[in-house]
Amino acid sequence: MVTKVMQIIFSPVLALVVGVFFLGLARKIIARIHWRWGPPLVQPVIDIVRLFYQKSVSHGLVFDLGIILSLAGSIVVVLFLPFGRWCPLDGSGGLLVILYIMLLAPLGMALSGGEGANPNISIGISRKLILSLGYEVPLLLVLLAVMTRYKTISIMEVVNVQQGTSWSIISFPLVLSGVSYFLILPAILGLRPFDVSSAPQEISSGLMAEYGGKYLALATIEHAFVLFISIALFVNMFLGGAANPIIFFVKMLVVFVPGLFIHAVFPRFRVEQAVKYLWKWPTLLAFLGLIMTMVIGG
Amino acid sequence: MDRNQITKWLKAPAKMANKYSLHAIYFCTGCGIIEVPPVITARWDAERFGIIPAATPRQANLFLITGYVSVKTLRAIIRTYEQMPEPKYTVGFGSCPINGGMYWDSYNTIKHLDKYIPIDGWIAGCMPRPEAIFIAVTHLWTLIEKDMANGYIRYKDNYESYRSNQEMALGKLEWPPLYPASDEHRGGE
């Protein structure tokens, strides 16, 4: 029982450290691609500490509770995700609960943004929700393919089965789903071709237009957690999780860095173009993956 | 750069954090804005000092006023300055904000910008080069270190005189005062 409590306490902290490290790494890699020297790896930590000391502006109670709900939602999802051998809350709901709690974060940000009553924010929210509808179609097909393939809805079992046999990205029907998930990863993380909902130039960073000191800090922490969640989900489902956290961390790094290369050089999609792209190739692959698993799975 | 000295961090985290993470909002007023892109891109990278462009004044704590200030843009500058959250620093580029510069006798430019909003740092030059901008940033660090970069505190203490100057220059202002005289609504903390 004690190890379970330790897991519950430490896995969000670990996720935060990994997420913030990824943010710092992202800025460093993008700077190097731009031939710039780039900030130190701990720059996000410095930013967050400064933001906590910075006063800020609030537009009412819903403005505060929305951002708190969104960060709480992201942290709760981390509790459901296995990190190496640890999976704090495995026995209560599995992948379906992860799927549904993952929508708490955008909903909370949207509520607090709505209260901010700024046209940039409203445009940001509408784009974010349309984009999430866009990448959710292939994501659902991928999750369903994995669940029907392993006949279970608990992610811990998926990991254990993969530990035994080969990674699922190599087994035939799921390679399509794996590739499709990898194609929509930039959309989930909000990397460049799809960062249409927080575009600093057009809609002055959409949802975060009215976020001041500690709100911006919570928003960056929440972005770090979303980074961790989406990549950990990919690694757990397709690269077979890991025996100990170090290997897990290396696998996450391998998945994260290619997305950055596209982020550094790609211009930004419009919302329709993004959704058209998301509903074309990734959905086709995921669709084929699901059909194959149902046919072969039997 | 004493950024990597952990002891300084532990002693005064707020000051160190304010020094090494300046999210700048630069206002494209006059000709100075052409100096800013080279500052934040490949040749002279500002990000290694922790300076990244911020999208809105709410997210920023450094305000760069680049170039001459016409009477019309003064209204927008005051509005943006008031929307920035507390510990905020302003840097004036070039000679025009200092004393009107080349347009010292023009009927529609503002001569001494710091009659209207407090300025923490000046960069002389009829459009300073990027190196001058970095010297200004490092100078700003020392000011922050010695707690002399207190523009926002001066603004709060002498708000009445700043406000009256603004009304003398611009006539009636559409937005209510940031720190109301009777200090009951806003509770000037």
Added chain:
Amino acid sequence: MTVEILLIVAFGGAVLSYLLGKTSDKGRDCFAVFISLALVAFVACLYGRSVERTFYFGFFGIGLVLRLNMLSWFFAITISSLGALCTIFSLSYMKDRERTDFYYLMMLVVNAAMLGIVLAGDLVSFYVFWEVMSWSAFLLISYNKGPALAAGMKYIVMSVTGSVCFLVGMLSLYVFFDTLNISELAPAISSASGGYILFILTAFGIAFGIKNAVLPFHAWLPDAHSEAPAPFSAVLSGILIKMGTYGFLLLLYVILGLKVFLGLGRGLLSYHSILCFLGAVTIIVPTFIAMLQTDAKRLLAWSTVGQAGYIILGIAFGTNLALAGGIFHFFNHALFKALLFLAVGAVEFRAGTRNLDSLGGLAKKMPVVFIGALVGICALIGVPLTGGFVSKWLIYKTLILEGSGFLAFFALVGTWGTILYSYKLIHNVFLGQLPERHRTVEKAPFSMQLPVVVLSVAILLFGILPGIPLKVINAIGTSFGFEPLNVTLWGIASETGALNTINIFFAVLIVGIVVWLLFCSGAKSVSVRQQDSYAAGAHTPVDKYHYTAEFYNPLYRMIKPFLRDVTDEIYYGIAFFLRSCAGILRRIYTGDVGFYVTYIILFLAFLIFVQLKWKPW
């Protein structure tokens, strides 16, 4: 306290309240509320009893059979509690309207008729109560004149065709088995031939499908819901739709029985998979249409059509988890859809309009209604701490484990569509800047806030402790012949993936407190008036700076070609075709007597001619 007293009290109360209304409005209001609360109490204390009583009136020999078992008790408790809450809501909603006595009479009659349907033991009394319900609903839909009349007409035409199909099915049953008592029908029908069962299924399926707004028959719902007065549209979409669900349950599981139902047809072409597919499609299409509505009630009406698809999917899938999910979703949908309609009704009562483009910022003015609407949309989406999540979880789990991934895909994409249109509802009505004309809007009256608060508490309670309703649903499942689920107070405990809502609740609670402490540790934030928002240094004009219209325009541009409401056009086509045929007939029946006399003379001449020529007689 037996079943028939319940019905007598229900109908008698309605008539009494109408008579009382003649004398004093105050008395009628209190009496109506008292009656509906009394009904809730009566039904509550009937828990667990299964009774079958027959009464023989003079109605040429066919008796009225009343039957109470776990299934009808569960529906009855939902009907009566929702009816009570909506009557309380309509106290102040109907205060200064005309014809309020007629309104209360119809409201109580609809409640009583629905109780009658649920308690009916044989098909004749079921049909009688069904007709009473349909017609009183028609009178209530067309309550506030104008466009409501057309909506009412559309509703009554479709539900009458449904009743006719029901009548045809009932008569054929009577002819074949010369008994209409449900409990006697069940053993008899299993001996009937497959073809006959299919005919019965289609006849009753059309009747219940129209009432439950399954996809091809959903055309009446959006107009009826948006024109009906708010408290009634809450009852309409909360409960009246679900009478179709009750009918399906009765038909598929009680009359036909499990084995017969699943045995019909083979593989993909079996009746149950067609029904599942119909349910899945009903989830997708209305969700995308609901996203682009600009009238709050019409948006909710389209979402009702979508959510009814979940229930059909749950019931038709045929495993014990799916049935439990379907019935639990019926219960949740009754709660949160009534809550949302009542919230929109309160906003319309205070702000005067329900057009999403002209509302905004009402959260500051009507906080309780805002919180209620927020809980409502969380349940609608299926956010984990609300009931909606548990029922959707049950349906998805069984869909996935039984290997039919595409139905699950349809349902899940439906959920993401729900997020978009429910956020649009909350954003356009409650968030954003308060326009000048709504500045004088004050709080909703207490009698409107009470139902909203009660429903929100119920949704959260059944979301965190789903065991309470699941225990009753489990009993229903076992009465249908399914093996029982091991239901714990906080969800399902099973080896293929358990659900534990208490864990989720404590996790969210603790993490929320930790994040709140982290939030408070930051520097104090300054609250700012509404106009002081970032506008690139420009001055923000009052009322012109922020309002939301055409919220999902990019998506609208993408899916516009697919959005023609095909079913509506088909129905209007049929209606106009029939009218033109009637036009031709009008030329013969011109209506003045002269023509009729000539017709008679001609006919007589013809007869004489035939007699003379061929002498047939």
Added chain:
Amino acid sequence: MNKPIKEKLESTFRDIQVAVPEDNRIAVTAEKPNVLAILRFLKDTGFDHLALLSAVDWIEDNCFELCFILTCYMQNDDEYLDSQRLHIILKTKIPRVKPQFVTITGIFPNAEPYEREIHELFGISFEGHPRLTPLFLEREYEIPPFRKDFDTRKYVEDIFDKIPFVMDKAK
């Protein structure tokens, strides 16, 4: 190309002086009454683009001079010879004391903002102008600022230098 234009102008209008300072420049000076006729005539002959309308303040001979610069819009297409690429400048003088002129938005609608600007900065009023409201300036000026007799240094002294520096109370 400019020879025939010059003859045509001189033939149709009486008291105008047409000079050809360079090969593709024509300078026409005319009196106030027939300016509109000349403009319409030039527009018909193909100079349909009013490039600029500006005013010059001759304070010594106490008059304002309005300059209209007309070009042919499509002139730099290739079917036009180099010699045909012409700029015609039409000048007219108006008294400085109560400057009045008639609006030409009837002929060239794009002159509307030019006329507002000249009205705001020189004080020349154009009758018949749809909306003669201020265009740029934030403040009111008794002498319009572009006039030569407007002393900017005195204006700066009595407006901007009067605003005091903020003495920090804390010190």
